[in-house]
Amino acid sequence: MGNNIVLIGMPGSGKSTCGVLAAKALCMDFADTDLVIQAREGRKLQEIIDSDGNDYFETAEENALLETGFENTVIATGGSAVYSERGMNHLRENGRVIWLKIGLKEMLDRIKNMKTRGILLKNGETIEDMFSEREALYEKYADVIIDCNNSTIEETVAKICGAGGSR
Secondary structure: OOOEEEEEOOOOOOHHHHHHHHHHHHOOEEEEHHHHHHHHHOOOHHHHHHHHHHHHHHHHHHHHHHHOOOOOEEEEOOOOHHHOHHHHHHHHHOEEEEEEEOOHHHHHHHOOOOOOOOOOOOOOOOHHHHHHHHHHHHHHHOOEEEEOOOOOHHHHHHHHHHHHHOO
16 A cells, blocks of 8 residues: 555545645645646636536546556545546555545535536436435545544544554
8 A cells, every 4th residue: 555645525525625734734745636637627627527528527537546646645536536446446556545524414514616616417416316426435445434524624634644644
């Protein structure tokens, strides 16, 4: 197992926010695969989904996950990263996967910009459908599960540092 910490979870679970703070606390690098995709494409996630569709976005996301040659890095993935089995297996080879778990109500409370945030919903899929489908995938790939419901950013960062450091 490599020395990366890979954060997975629902939109709004704190992957990017807590990931960068955990990286600082652990003296690690930080990477956000959503930013990798945006940099490669030269546009926002929602624009990619709107103009090129879900399949194109999923391919772009998988490529971003597979390309990662990160070492000693906290990696925040997009909420839909778990749809790519190849991408997730690649990340697992090089790190510990931590699921920042939140409930549906918590996710909806935290995310105010659902329409513009670049959240991948399949045709006709509701937020509830997406939530239950992804939960099963997060469970499948997680080495560690951290319950982030009602947690402060500081509490979640401390839990990431504790779980990431215990190899």
